Amino acid sequence: MPLLSTATNPQWLLSASLFRLLVVGSIIGLATATLVIVLIWLKEWREGKVW
């Protein structure tokens, strides 16, 4: 399937700083999301609004 070949001539490489932002940003984002869900649950649990 020629359309799926990974060989290519033109290149536009992402810069190291953007790569770092993507990787670190996504890890921080996931950690924050986890924390936010736990905090919302705690608040709802105290108010008896979980279910």
Place this chain on the structure above:
Amino acid sequence: MTDAPLLDAGLAWLLLVAFSVLWIALGVWWGKRGKGDADDYLLAGRNIGLALSTATLMASWVTGNTTLAAPEVGYTLGLWGMLGYALAGLGLFLFAPLAVRIKRLMPTGRTSGDFVRLRYGRLCWAVFLLITLAYTLGFLITQGMGAGLLLQALSGFDYRLGMVCVIGVSTTYTLFGGMRGVVGTDFIQSLLIMALLVLVAVLGYSRISVEQVYAALATENPSRLNMLLPAGLLFAWNTGLFSMGEVFHNNIWWSRVFASRPSVVFRSFVLGGLAWTTVPIVTGAIALMALAQNLDVPQVNMVFPLITAQLLGSGGAVVVFIIIFASLTSTLDSLLAASADLIAEDVVAHWLLSGASDQQIRQSARLVVVGLGLLTMLLSWQYVTSMYQLLLFTGALVASTIWPIAMGLYWPQANRQAATAAMVLGSITGLLAYVLVAPYCAALVSAAVSAVVMGLGSHWNPERFDWRLLAGR
């Protein structure tokens, strides 16, 4: 696969039994709450709060594919693989406004089939049911096969034994717990998945720095950093459109809308979508470490378990086991519960047994859970290596529903013949594109054709739909 399993068989058995007992016990326990009527069994009492609602969206959308195939595309396509896969969060994100509309329009609705039947009539409903059931079966099979493959690769279990165990556990707690059991276990499963993924990523990147990974990629595998990689550009929008088709039409997501408290519906889909978007990037970034380390990866869809075990030792293998087991069971339970709701409500109550009682609907939902669980085991019995290709195939079907569903919720002009034609023509052209152009184009072509048919058909022959018809069930 590698010669020696990554996880000791005894430890793997211990984890399997411990988590199976935990999910079943929690499912049964939560299933005993509530009034015990059909709304309670099918929709957990329609009053779920923001935390559980967001978590169940996360858990259901982090599938076995997200933990196995997202790292795979990150490994093979690099940045476009990660970013393209992350666009699947768009499905959840864009469903937020639709969810508000659904909740207000259909306060007593139960399934996505209810909407299509009332909005577009029985012919369109039949086409819709065919599409959603074909997709659901494909999805169930990929999860079942993923389960067998994972346990085989991680701990040397027989493929069928692992597959039967995981499907059996999900079926059991869904049967006894209903939607409450599913949502409750989803909450714990999503937190486990998210927290452990962060742990693996942080520990992994503390051993090899981001700069080292970048430098290794730039020297050895620059295509992974190339934003003009043709295969990556082809892949880029496919997952986003596929995800919209999946989320807009599938009863997993509609049942979450009906089950949640009205005030939390919008926020839970936005939050869930945003949180989910980080997962493929994190798992892809973990997979890129395998390239930087020159790790031998004989089977690319096992890159995530392999690199984690390589970097973090047997502890890493345990973590991978828990993450993938949780993602498989949390998706299987949602698929089983939501599909059982759909079949019980749409096929049994509105077709086979017109005017079925509350008790009959509840009983048929239970029977369907068991039937679907057994069917999934049967269809997953023979492992096929191209399970992700199978899922891409169904992308052609689901993407054809995006415009009929969204337009039908907002515009009274959306016409029933156009909706039926959009689904049929979108599916056919999408399947042709899958075969003739490339699998990655199936969802795109299907969505584009369906949008044009829906838009033009409704413009030329506008319907004047009375929204009040959706208030009943």
Place this chain on the structure above:
Amino acid sequence: MSELQQALLIFAIGAVVTLATVIMIARGHARWHDRDPYDDPIGTPRHD
């Protein structure tokens, strides 16, 4: 057409289809925001 040109074409079509869907949903949401869900703001369907 080169491999890259084909890929860019499909990428562009994907972006257009996605954007069109986003716009349709945003317009629909704005249309029904803070309004009775059954009270259609448009009198004659063709005028929208």
